[in-house]
Amino acid sequence: MHDETEPDDRPAPAEELGAAPVTPADAADAARLVSFGLHPKLIPARDAEYTELLRRHRDEPAFARLADAVATGLGLVVLEVSTRAGMALAADEESVFAVRMGDYARRANSDSADRFLHGLAHLAVAAMAFPRPEDLADDGYIGRITVNGVDSFVRQACRKLEEQAEQEGENTDPATDAPGLEAAWRVYARRSATGATKDSRRLAGSTTGIIAKAVGFLVDSGFLQRTGDDAGGTYRTTARYQLQVRDMAGSAAMAELLELGVVPVSDGTPSLLPPREGEDLDLVAEAGLPFHR
Amino acid sequence: MPFRSVSVAAPNLSVVSERPFPTLPNPAPGPAADEGLARRLRALACTAPLHDLDVRKANLAGEFGGYAMAELALSAIDLVTLQMDFDTGADHEQVVARLLARVAAQAPGRAQEEHERVARWVVENLVNVGSVDRGFRAVYGTFDPDGSYVRRDYDFKLIEEVPGPGGGVYLRTTDEAVNVLVGALDTDVTSAQIAAEVKLEVLVNRGRLADAQLAAEQARYRTVQYAEALRRTLDATRRNVRAVDWLHTVPDMITEALDHVADRYRHENAILTNIRRARDEAAADRGPTHKRQAAELVDIVKDCIRRHTQLQSRLLEAGPLFRAEQDRQAFAPPPARAGTDVYGQLLAPVLPLPLEQAHRVTDAFFARGAGLRTPECVRLGDLVDLLLTPPAPREHLGAEMPEPDLVATPDDSRFSEEQLEAAQDLLDLPADAPRRLSGLLAQARSRDPELPYLVALLAVHAASPPVGTAHRQGERRVLFAVDDGTELEDAEFGGADLIIGSALLDAAAEPAASP
Numbered sequence: 001m002h003d004e005t006e007p008d009d010r011p012a013p014a015e016e017l018g019a020a021p022v023t024p025a026d027a028a029d030a031a032r033l034v035s036f037g038l039h040p041k042l043i044p045a046r047d048a049e050y051t052e053l054l055r056r057h058r059d060e061p062a063f064a065r066l067a068d069a070v071a072t073g074l075g076l077v078v079l080e081v082s083t084r085a086g087m088a089l090a091a092d093e094e095s096v097f098a099v100r101m102g103d104y105a106r107r108a109n110s111d112s113a114d115r116f117l118h119g120l121a122h123l124a125v126a127a128m129a130f131p132r133p134e135d136l137a138d139d140g141y142i143g144r145i146t147v148n149g150v151d152s153f154v155r156q157a158c159r160k161l162e163e164q165a166e167q168e169g170e171n172t173d174p175a176t177d178a179p180g181l182e183a184a185w186r187v188y189a190r191r192s193a194t195g196a197t198k199d200s201r202r203l204a205g206s207t208t209g210i211i212a213k214a215v216g217f218l219v220d221s222g223f224l225q226r227t228g229d230d231a232g233g234t235y236r237t238t239a240r241y242q243l244q245v246r247d248m249a250g251s252a253a254m255a256e257l258l259e260l261g262v263v264p265v266s267d268g269t270p271s272l273l274p275p276r277e278g279e280d281l282d283l284v285a286e287a288g289l290p291f292h293r
Numbered sequence: 294m295p296f297r298s299v300s301v302a303a304p305n306l307s308v309v310s311e312r313p314f315p316t317l318p319n320p321a322p323g324p325a326a327d328e329g330l331a332r333r334l335r336a337l338a339c340t341a342p343l344h345d346l347d348v349r350k351a352n353l354a355g356e357f358g359g360y361a362m363a364e365l366a367l368s369a370i371d372l373v374t375l376q377m378d379f380d381t382g383a384d385h386e387q388v389v390a391r392l393l394a395r396v397a398a399q400a401p402g403r404a405q406e407e408h409e410r411v412a413r414w415v416v417e418n419l420v421n422v423g424s425v426d427r428g429f430r431a432v433y434g435t436f437d438p439d440g441s442y443v444r445r446d447y448d449f450k451l452i453e454e455v456p457g458p459g460g461g462v463y464l465r466t467t468d469e470a471v472n473v474l475v476g477a478l479d480t481d482v483t484s485a486q487i488a489a490e491v492k493l494e495v496l497v498n499r500g501r502l503a504d505a506q507l508a509a510e511q512a513r514y515r516t517v518q519y520a521e522a523l524r525r526t527l528d529a530t531r532r533n534v535r536a537v538d539w540l541h542t543v544p545d546m547i548t549e550a551l552d553h554v555a556d557r558y559r560h561e562n563a564i565l566t567n568i569r570r571a572r573d574e575a576a577a578d579r580g581p582t583h584k585r586q587a588a589e590l591v592d593i594v595k596d597c598i599r600r601h602t603q604l605q606s607r608l609l610e611a612g613p614l615f616r617a618e619q620d621r622q623a624f625a626p627p628p629a630r631a632g633t634d635v636y637g638q639l640l641a642p643v644l645p646l647p648l649e650q651a652h653r654v655t656d657a658f659f660a661r662g663a664g665l666r667t668p669e670c671v672r673l674g675d676l677v678d679l680l681l682t683p684p685a686p687r688e689h690l691g692a693e694m695p696e697p698d699l700v701a702t703p704d705d706s707r708f709s710e711e712q713l714e715a716a717q718d719l720l721d722l723p724a725d726a727p728r729r730l731s732g733l734l735a736q737a738r739s740r741d742p743e744l745p746y747l748v749a750l751l752a753v754h755a756a757s758p759p760v761g762t763a764h765r766q767g768e769r770r771v772l773f774a775v776d777d778g779t780e781l782e783d784a785e786f787g788g789a790d791l792i793i794g795s796a797l798l799d800a801a802a803e804p805a806a807s808p
Binding site: 100101112115118120126133174183192249262 | 443445651
């Protein structure tokens with residue numbers, strides 16, 4: 001099922017194909033498969049031609065290499081080729097297919113708080129969709145999220161940090177002339193969760209508005225499927241989303257964190273844990289979810 | 294710009310801490326000494342938006358000097374706090390509608406539209422609709438441990454908008470607002486509630502009802518606060534079952550909360566009985582004001598009990614929910630390999646970082662995690678076709694409505710319409726000439742043997758006339774009956790020979806003034 005190919009360790013297609021030389025028809029088919037992969041919402045099982053090309057990719061190594069080469073040439077990374085996910089492609093940073101933050105949200109260009117919130121929304125959706133490490137690793141896992149759920153999840157984490165800061169007697173109010181030094185959680189906590197608008201749409205600048213935008217975008221990317229309207233909209237994850245978070249986004253963000261000198265270590269056990277024996281669980285006002293790290 | 298003006302006003306706050314600067318030999322009193330000052334400055338800042346409203350009303354187009362905006366704002370916060378239920382918050386329109394009574398009372402001569410405009414303006418400014426955060430910011434200064442003077446931003450909200458279950462937006466008062474309103478800062482919810490109730494009980498026993506009412510209202514704020522705290526806790530646990538110790542902690546927590554509810558319930562019922570007695574006794578010796586206060590107090594305590602009952606049903610639902618979630622997650626297959634812990638390794642470490650570093654991580658996640666987009670190429674031919682295609686006609690009418698099958702219900706009223714008219718005609722007394730019930734009964738009997746019963750019924754109703762309702766509905770007069778101790782001598786009826794008359798209502802008086 002898995003056929004992950006690194007572009008670097010692949011020999012040139014011409015010498016590899018050897019016995020059966022590549023015909024223009026093969027190249028056309030390979031390109032066709034890649035073009036199917038570029039329609040992320042297309043489900044392989046519903047398209048006979050797509051299914052047939054996926055079978056060829058699995059059974060004919062020469063064709064598989066050709067298709068991967070086409071994808072690489074277009075600036076795409078092949079995450080997986082399988083009947084469940086289809087041809088799962090991710091865009092290289094320089095590729096024409098890549099999404100830039102500035103195109104995604106106009107305010108994000110001028111306002112670093114907005115830029116952060118939009119990025120955080122995507123990270124929070126992933127965290128909520130795959131709460132345990134094994135959820136991300138288990139191919140059969142389907143995550144379920146709601147827009148309001150993601151918002152409360154992040155708010156909860158922020159509240160936890162606020163309490164921690166309070167306990168340590170730390171004044172977290174940022175210095176007036178250095179907004180960049182404000183702790184990230186504060187930016188989220190002070191943004192309102194929702195707001196009434198004149199045309200009864202969701203307030204775009206509110207946190208649920210920002211999360212709804214992220215979720216809508218992920219639906220268009222074929223990463224989420226809408227299942228209902230409860231709690232601001234309910235969604236479930238697709239195989240492609242799991243691949244994207246696991247193989248691309250997670251490691252990219254991790255690398256950035258390491259560069260900042262933050263080293264998050266995990267032994268594979270979930271970080272959302274029950275409290276230790278005898279630990280005082282202080283469930284007074286504002287304590288909220290007693291998750292322990 | 295409401296947001297701006299708060300920030301502009303704020304330097305006044307920091308002047309307070311700057312003043313001793315030149316006189317003190319050690320400019321840095323240390324964080325401990327400064328902390329109390331910072332806390333008070335923040336508390337002070339919470340009131341700034343209210344004062345600000347009165348300052349800014351001059352900028353509104355029109356003459357708004359007659360309105361006391363800070364009073365309206367406090368009243369609005371009151372309304373929202375009292376309407377905050379377990380599930381949702383207060384409805385925006387309802388808050389505006391209830392606020393109207395007070396607005397109208399402040400400027401009775403003005404048009405209804407202006408009243409509504411003022412009410413909306415106050416509520417919207419408490420939400421601070423104009424700013425992207427929908428909150429307020431105040432600047433204050435503190436000394437760092439190293440002695441340097443730092444100006445800091447304090448962000449807060451008074452009324453926040455939260456999503457409701459039906460997709461609507463509801464209003465909730467924040468803790469800052471409740472603290473400003475109630476005045477009891479930084480207190481433990483549970484103990485504060487007990488204190489308020491004990492105080493109430495003492496006050497009721499001593500018969501000091503005006504104070505008791507204040508205490509009862511405070512107890513209600515506490516109740517709301519407590520419910521809100523538990524709602525958040527339950528909400529959060531529902532999202533993350535595995536984060537909770539289902540073996541000990543959660544059952545303990547639920548038992549504790551149930552005990553608490555039972556305790557409060559018993560307590561409040563005791564108070565209720567007490568006040569009821571106070572109310573009934575008060576009627577005899579202390580006059581109507583006292584009676585009315587006691588009646589209001591009964592309503593407040595009833596509301597407290599209702600809220601506690603609601604809380605209790607929530608607590609009982611929590612158990613099955615945890616079990617269902619536990620089942621769903623405990624029987625999941627073991628992991629094939631370890632993946633990234635998105636929360637523990639990415640989200641949790643990012644949140645404490647300063648903004649300028651955090652957004653590098655989120656940017657990286659976004660760039661690799663948002664998916665790809667195929668760039669769009671538009672062909673002119675397609676575009677022309679697209680623009681020239683007429684829109685598809687939409688179906689306006691829904692499915693056909695079935696004809697309802699109506700059955701006439703038999704008229705089983707005791708009295709006919711004519712009899713009611715005759716009785717009302719009899720009771721249509723001039724305002725300056727009240728009559729005795731005995732005379733009215735005799736006159737009624739001469740017209741129709743059934744009529745006295747109806748007249749007697751209406752007379753008894755008039756003994757407690759619905760003045761408030763009549764006033765609200767704009768009626769000019771209301772029927773009243775008074776007992777002056779005379780015995781009724783009648784073949785069919787016994788009791789007091791009531792004096793019945795009409796009272797004219799003063800239309801100019803404000804309905805809201807009546808309780």
